[in-house]
Amino acid sequence: MIKKTLTILAVSCMLYSCATKTEGNPFFTEFKTEYGVPPFDQIKLEHYEPAFLKGIEEQNANIKAIIENKEEPTFENTIVAYDESSPILGRVGAVFFNMTDANTTDSLTALSIKMAPVLSEHGDNIVLNADLFKRIDAVYQKRESLQLTTEQKRLLDKVYKEFIRSGAALDAQKQGRLREINKELSTLGLTFGNNILNENNAFQLFVDKKEDLAGLPDWFCQAAAEEAKAAGKSGQWLFTLQNSSRLPFLQYADNRALREKIYTAYINRGNHNDKNDNKKVISQILALRLEKAQMLGFDSYANFVLDQTMAKTDVAVMTLLNKVWAYALPKAKAEAVELQKIMNKAGKGEKLAAWDWWYYTEKLRKEKYNLSEEETKPYFKLENVRDGAFMVAHNLYGITLEKLTNVPTYDPDVEVFNVKDADGSQLGVFYVDYFPRAGKRGGAWMSNYREQRGDIRPLVCNVASFTKPVGDTPSLLTLDEVETLFHEFGHALHGLLTKCQYKGTSGTNVVRDFVELPSQINEHWSTEPEVLKMYAKHYKTGEVIPDSLIAKIVKQKTFNQGFVTTELLAAAILDMNLHMVKEMNGFDVLAFEKSAMDQLGLIPEIAPRYRPTYFNHIVGGYAAGYYSYVWANVLDNDAFEAFNEKGLFDQQTANLFRRNVLEKGDSEDPMVLYKNFRGAEPQMEPMLKNRGMIE
Numbered sequence: 293m294i295k296k297t298l299t300i301l302a303v304s305c306m307l308y309s310c311a312t313k314t315e316g317n318p319f320f321t322e323f324k325t326e327y328g329v330p331p332f333d334q335i336k337l338e339h340y341e342p343a344f345l346k347g348i349e350e351q352n353a354n355i356k357a358i359i360e361n362k363e364e365p366t367f368e369n370t371i372v373a374y375d376e377s378s379p380i381l382g383r384v385g386a387v388f389f390n391m392t393d394a395n396t397t398d399s400l401t402a403l404s405i406k407m408a409p410v411l412s413e414h415g416d417n418i419v420l421n422a423d424l425f426k427r428i429d430a431v432y433q434k435r436e437s438l439q440l441t442t443e444q445k446r447l448l449d450k451v452y453k454e455f456i457r458s459g460a461a462l463d464a465q466k467q468g469r470l471r472e473i474n475k476e477l478s479t480l481g482l483t484f485g486n487n488i489l490n491e492n493n494a495f496q497l498f499v500d501k502k503e504d505l506a507g508l509p510d511w512f513c514q515a516a517a518e519e520a521k522a523a524g525k526s527g528q529w530l531f532t533l534q535n536s537s538r539l540p541f542l543q544y545a546d547n548r549a550l551r552e553k554i555y556t557a558y559i560n561r562g563n564h565n566d567k568n569d570n571k572k573v574i575s576q577i578l579a580l581r582l583e584k585a586q587m588l589g590f591d592s593y594a595n596f597v598l599d600q601t602m603a604k605t606d607v608a609v610m611t612l613l614n615k616v617w618a619y620a621l622p623k624a625k626a627e628a629v630e631l632q633k634i635m636n637k638a639g640k641g642e643k644l645a646a647w648d649w650w651y652y653t654e655k656l657r658k659e660k661y662n663l664s665e666e667e668t669k670p671y672f673k674l675e676n677v678r679d680g681a682f683m684v685a686h687n688l689y690g691i692t693l694e695k696l697t698n699v700p701t702y703d704p705d706v707e708v709f710n711v712k713d714a715d716g717s718q719l720g721v722f723y724v725d726y727f728p729r730a731g732k733r734g735g736a737w738m739s740n741y742r743e744q745r746g747d748i749r750p751l752v753c754n755v756a757s758f759t760k761p762v763g764d765t766p767s768l769l770t771l772d773e774v775e776t777l778f779h780e781f782g783h784a785l786h787g788l789l790t791k792c793q794y795k796g797t798s799g800t801n802v803v804r805d806f807v808e809l810p811s812q813i814n815e816h817w818s819t820e821p822e823v824l825k826m827y828a829k830h831y832k833t834g835e836v837i838p839d840s841l842i843a844k845i846v847k848q849k850t851f852n853q854g855f856v857t858t859e860l861l862a863a864a865i866l867d868m869n870l871h872m873v874k875e876m877n878g879f880d881v882l883a884f885e886k887s888a889m890d891q892l893g894l895i896p897e898i899a900p901r902y903r904p905t906y907f908n909h910i911v912g913g914y915a916a917g918y919y920s921y922v923w924a925n926v927l928d929n930d931a932f933e934a935f936n937e938k939g940l941f942d943q944q945t946a947n948l949f950r951r952n953v954l955e956k957g958d959s960e961d962p963m964v965l966y967k968n969f970r971g972a973e974p975q976m977e978p979m980l981k982n983r984g985m986i987e
């Protein structure tokens with residue numbers, strides 16, 4: 293996943309004189325640190341709010357200067373000036389929103405709720421500024437005669453459409469309503485996220501009887517014992533809804549009733565008719581989005597969103613999703629039959645339920661491939677996997693990552709690396725924050741502390757919640773986590789290798805159904821035999837992963853893909869359906885979900901990967917966009933075919949990918965970029981093949 297901070301707000305110092313008091317607040321000026329990294333050792337809670345307010349003031353002054361410029365509107369004095377209009381907000385926003393996701397506190401959360409409407413109003417003040425739009429429109433209307441580069445045309449088009457899509461061309465009354473809608477949406481979005489966080493924290497499964505731990509691996513029990521101890525219940529074991537706790541529990545716990553308990557708690561987050569309930573919140577969000585889309589001339593919010601994507605329309609998206617669904621569901625059903633067979637062998641007369649899927653899948657995996665996660669994990673020590681990802685990038689693109697020990701961080705768990713190109717030039721700084729903590733939301737993502745433009749190099753981070761080392765046992769990753777690490781590092785490469793002129797076009801600022809290509813293609817290397825031998829070494833003995841184990845890993849790649857694809861598609865289709873709604877009267881979100889899933893023929897043993905009351909993606913930046921993972925999966929499999937054809941580290945192919953995709957950001961239409969790399973449009977077959985759905 294990828295996280296966007298204030299996209300509307302951009303950078304320049306030229307128009308603003310920093311005469312007011314700057315002492316003490318590190319956000320008021322460029323960070324005076326090596327590489328320009330955020331001075332986490334100086335940043336304090338009380339710095340954020342004044343910096344936001346000062347940043348708003350600064351950007352307002354910069355925009356006023358654009359408007360009052362006596363010269364004719366030009367690309368430079370209008371579009372570039374706008375792209376660079378918010379240095380302070382850029383700095384404070386990047387740090388603040390990374391902290392509220394990775395390291396929040398009650399005070400930071402409270403401040404984010406306080407600032408949300410202020411920032412949203414400020415954003416509206418800009419995009420609904422008629423005088424500013426007049427100048428942008430003037431540049432846009434004469435774009436053909438300006439002899440702009442491809443990237444400049446793209447930025448101009450982007451900025452112009454951003455204003456149009458924000459209501460710049462609407463009348464004053466409609467603009468007023470739009471402001472209200474945006475304000476409400478931003479507050480509702482925060483409420484939604486905080487409700488989920490509260491729900492995650494509220495659920496604690498304490499186990500006090502050793503027999504209830506049956507089936508669970510030692511490392512996992514140890515971690516759970518530590519958790520319980522930290523929660524003040526020494527001698528017990530604590531399991532939570534975090535992926536790193538819930539998923540191993542579902543996978544290994546013999547106690548079926550407890551599996552049901554943790555599963556049910558997970559899928560009912562935000563659905564308890566209490567203060568953390570999200571049913572009404574999500575319905576309100578959907579209604580406001582629909583109203584907004586219709587005001588801007590679209591029939592649904594889905595089509596409003598998709599207008600700015602590679603897919604372009606809901607028809608294109610649904611066609612792809614339905615096509616894949618036709619292969620995925622039968623495969624999932626066949627998998628369910630196999631799981632039921634194993635259950636039958638146990639002779640308890642139990643029928644496969646949703647909370648059994650992981651548990652019996654693990655048993656089946658063992659039976660079929662004689663492969664258990666416990667066998668592979670010793671070879672996937674976090675540091676080895678991370679170094680493996682770095683090595684792959686080095687072999688492909690010639691880059692190196694060196695650990696920096698003198699860069700301030702917000703937590704001792706955070707590590708920082710200096711990223712250099714093959715010729716020794718500096719590409720950027722890369723932060724990794726891999727372990728869970730209270731105040732970090734679930735999942736994994738990439739984000740920026742500073743975006744690239746011109747000569748300014750980016751500061752990029754990866755955040756995840758992998759199992760923390762316990763005692764002498766280091767953090768050992770599951771195969772899934774190995775792929776997650778490579779995935780997020782793929783986003784990081786997109787952010788680090790970018791070579792664009794403008795902030796608005798650089799790095800991962802691409803259309804959403806293209807943004808997962810660099811991340812998803814990077815996952816492919818993680819389990820290639822040649823690559824596994826490079827990094828997968830036993831954490832105790834240093835022994836390279838044996839060929840027999842590699843063979844098993846490769847053989848089981850298509851294992852359980854029916855389930856994985858089905859739960860992903862179900863969520864993607866649910867997201868699309870929710871945003872294709874054209875009438876909200878009498879809308880009941882859970883009834884809607886049920887009817888949508890019934891129509892698809894989804895089996896009760898599988899739930900959509902996310903349900904509406906905790907579908908964070910679609911409340912964040914992925915509304916009518918969760919399909920992007922499938923869309924990009926077509927792209928990444930087709931793109932990786934190029935490496936299959938030419939060689940895993942073929943320099944020419946790697947170079948084509950780097951120059952046409954990783955360096956290009958959004959400086960050109962994504963389909964053009966893709967074809968420049970691949971020589972043709974992407975095909976669906978490699979994906980179906982890699983998921984074991986066709987031969």
Ligand SMILES: [Zn+2]
Pocket residue numbers: 293294779783808811
């Ligand atoms: Zn991603």
